[in-house]
Amino acid sequence: MSAATSEYRRPQSLITLAIFLALVVGVGGLIGSQTAPGPWFEELTKPPLNPPNWVFGPVWFTLYVMIAVAGWRIWMDQPKSTAMTLWGVQMLLNWAWSPTWFGANMPWLALAIIIALWFAIVGFIVIARKRDQLAAWLFVPYLAWVSFATYLNLSIAVLNA
DSSP states (O other): OOOOHHHHTSHHHHHHHHHHHHHHHHHHHHHHHHSOOOHHHHHSOOOTTOOOGGGHHHHHHHHHHHHHHHHHHHHHHOTTSHHHHHHHHHHHHHHHHHIIIIISOOHHHHHHHHHHHHHHHHHHHHHHTTTOHHHHHHTHHHHHHHHHHHHHHHHHHHHTO
């Protein structure tokens, strides 16, 4: 059973939510602004279904809000849980991917990171759903997007090997 709905509305809880949102969206946005696609990426052969670059910002902003809310909900209920550990692991892997891909131009290492990220997301969903189904469901679009991003990462790595 997750924290009572009234617990989420307390001022301290809302401050915690604001911290989660600022951290996840802020760090994600900072990393994104510092590792935007450049000449290296533009010259790569892309696979079918590769979306235009402008799609990524709005998608990631939306996903980061959902990731933050899910993390906040688990934190409010079980801050020292396996679900919270998996949340932290997936966040670190998420933040490591762009610098590896766009900064270091290492698609194969980025592929290893995104595969680990995929498993951390699945693990979070499986563990979190036992206590907080909403937190788990908030990660489903994220899993779908990371699955698609894994296809893109693998395809680009293979096409440009």
